[in-house]
Amino acid sequence: xxxxxxxxxxxxxxxxxxxxxxxxxxxxxxxxxxxxxxxxxxxxxxxxxxxxxxxxxxxxxxxxxxxxxxxxxxxxxxxxxxxxxxxxxxxxxxxxxxxxxxxxxxxxxxxxxxxxxxxxxxxxxxxxxxxxxxxxxxxxxxxxxxxxxxxxxxxxxxxxxxxxxxxxxxxxxxxxxxxxxxxxxxxxxxxxxxxxxxxxxxxxxxxxxxxxxxxxxxxxxxxxxxxxxxxxxxxxxxxxxxxxxxxxxxxxxxxxxxxxxxxxxxxxxxxxxxxxxxxxxxxxxxxxxxxxxxxxxxxxxxxxxxxxxxxxxxxxxxxxxxxxxxxxxxxxxxxxxxxxxxxxxxxxx
Numbered sequence: 127x128x129x130x131x132x133x134x135x136x137x138x139x140x141x142x143x144x145x146x147x148x149x150x151x152x153x154x155x156x157x158x159x160x161x162x163x164x165x166x167x168x169x170x171x172x173x174x175x176x177x178x179x180x181x182x183x184x185x186x187x188x189x190x191x192x193x194x195x196x197x198x199x200x201x202x203x204x205x206x207x208x209x210x211x212x213x214x215x216x217x218x219x220x221x222x223x224x225x226x227x228x229x230x231x232x233x234x235x236x237x238x239x240x241x242x243x244x245x246x247x248x249x250x251x252x253x254x255x256x257x258x259x260x261x262x263x264x265x266x267x268x269x270x271x272x273x274x275x276x277x278x279x280x281x282x283x284x285x286x287x288x289x290x291x292x293x294x295x296x297x298x299x300x301x302x303x304x305x306x307x308x309x310x311x312x313x314x315x316x317x318x319x320x321x322x323x324x325x326x327x328x329x330x331x332x333x334x335x336x337x338x339x340x341x342x343x344x345x346x347x348x349x350x351x352x353x354x355x356x357x358x359x360x361x362x363x364x365x366x367x368x369x370x371x372x373x374x375x376x377x378x379x380x381x382x383x384x385x386x387x388x389x390x391x392x393x394x395x396x397x398x399x400x401x402x403x404x405x406x407x408x409x410x411x412x413x414x415x416x417x418x419x420x421x422x423x424x425x426x427x428x429x430x431x432x433x434x435x436x437x438x439x440x441x442x443x444x445x446x447x448x449x450x451x452x453x454x455x456x457x458x459x460x461x462x463x464x465x466x467x468x469x470x471x472x473x474x475x
Contacts, residue, residue, distance in 0.1 A: 133257065133260075135264060136257050138154055139264065140246060142236065142268050143266055143267060144268050147340040147341060147342075152344065153347065156263065156264050157264045157266055157348045159263035160348065160349060164378070165378050167371070167380065167412075168379045170380040170382040173379040173380055173381065173382060175206065175208065175209065175382060176206055176209040177384070178198060178202060178212070179195055180214045180303075180306060181214075182213065184306055184310075199314045200314035200315065203314075203396075203400075203404040204404060204405065205374075206372070206374060206405070207391065207397075208389065208390060208391045208407055208409075209390055210382075210384050210387040210388070210389055210390075211303075211307070211389075214303055215306075216299045216300075216303065216386075218385075221386060224292055224293065224296045224422050225364065225420060225422060227286075228336040228420050230289075231286055231288065232268070242270065242286060244271075244284075250273060250281060252270045253268070254269065255269075258465070259466070261466075262352070262466040265349065265350060265351050265411075267350045267351060268337075268340070269336060270286075270335070270336040271335045271336075272333065272335075273331065274294075274333060275330075296422075297424075300332060300362060300424045300426075301332060304330075304332070304426045305323060307360070309323065311396075311404070315400065315437075315440065316439075317437055317439055322437075326359055326426075326432075327432040329431065330359070330426065330429050331427045332424055332425065333425040334423070334424055335425065336420065336421075336423075337411075337421045337423060338418065339419045339420070341413070341414055341415060341417055341418050342415060344413075345415050349410055350412060350413050351410055353409070354408065354410070354463055354468075355393070355394055355407060356391060356393035356459075357393055357427075357455060357456045357469065358395060358425045359393055359395045359399075359426050361390070361423060361424065361425050362388050362390055362391075362424045364422040364423075365381065366383070366421065367383060369412055369413075370410075370411050371409060371411070372391070372407045372408070373407060373410075391409065392405060393425075393427075394406045394455065395428055395434055397449075397470060398452065398455070399435070399436060400436070400437070400440065401440040401445065401449065402436075403440065406470065408468075428455075430456060430457065431453070431454070432453065433451045433453045434452060434453075436448065448474060449473045449474055450474075450475055452472075452473045455469075458472055
């Protein structure tokens with residue numbers, strides 16, 4: 127707008143991190159966020175992140191193995207709030223393809239990518255998140271963010287033609303997987319299998335976020351993504367290299383990369399719906415001085431016009447209601463995220 131001066135953060139966010147790296151620039155001070163008093167980091171080969179085999183859970187015939195896997199799932203989500211999903215039915219070739227088209231998009235010349243650019247305050251498109259509140263550090267990353275489900279929310283004008291078919295196929299597969307995960311989580315708590323799916327509603331949303339984390343000269347000072355918990359129902363992440371970390375027992379555990387695995391992370395809305403049994407963990411992404419990395423993230427979120435709340439069967443004298451019913455929690459969460467703080471307290475009784 128004419129006559130409006132941009133803040134230092136807005137000026138930086140109107141540029142691309144990838145461009146700064148190619149120009150050999152050091153991270154500007156607004157990206158500096160790491161301090162020497164951080165919690166201990168646990169490397170990926172020592173991080174005991176639970177692994178859940180969905181080929182055992184999705185079997186139509188009940189078995190001891192299925193029951194054991196459901197109990198492992200409940201324990202994982204209560205203790206960690208996340209797990210590595212294997213046996214999920216999505217082919218290796220499709221996982222490879224969605225990673226490949228993401229990398230190809232970011233490897234294009236800057237001018238080609240700018241056709242899909244977003245305005246500073248917009249969500250969808252290529253660029254960076256909207257400027258956070260003053261004093262909140264910036265993330266050393268670029269992203270392409272797209273609404274992919276329901277169909278009527280898609281804006282195909284900002285979908286790169288080069289990966290439209292692959293992303294549509296991946297979306298169909300992830301949508302099917304969310305149904306399996308939601309049913310498995312309900313069964314792990316001895317609920318009717320559609321309990322959580324009913325809360326998500328028919329207008330539940332899927333949003334894709336392709337994150338590109340460029341190498342950084344100062345990984346000791348700069349993060350690819352600042353610490354936060356998600357405002358989703360849950361989030362499904364396809365990694366290529368290690369970099370994602372989750373906080374547990376005052377330690378940052380580095381999430382390993384397992385061939386063909388998808389990392390599933392609870393958001394605040396699943397903590398609310400499970401009445402606090404499942405946890406929504408704080409997580410972050412660290413930078414690396416030598417390598418770039420890409421992740422493909424799918425956010426699965428309840429219908430914003432539908433009220434969610436703790437499942438009634440999880441409330442009793444021994445486990446009283448911890449959360450009130452709430453609508454459009456994701457919007458509330460975004461306001462707190464922009465201040466660098468958590469938001470789940472607003473839903474507590």
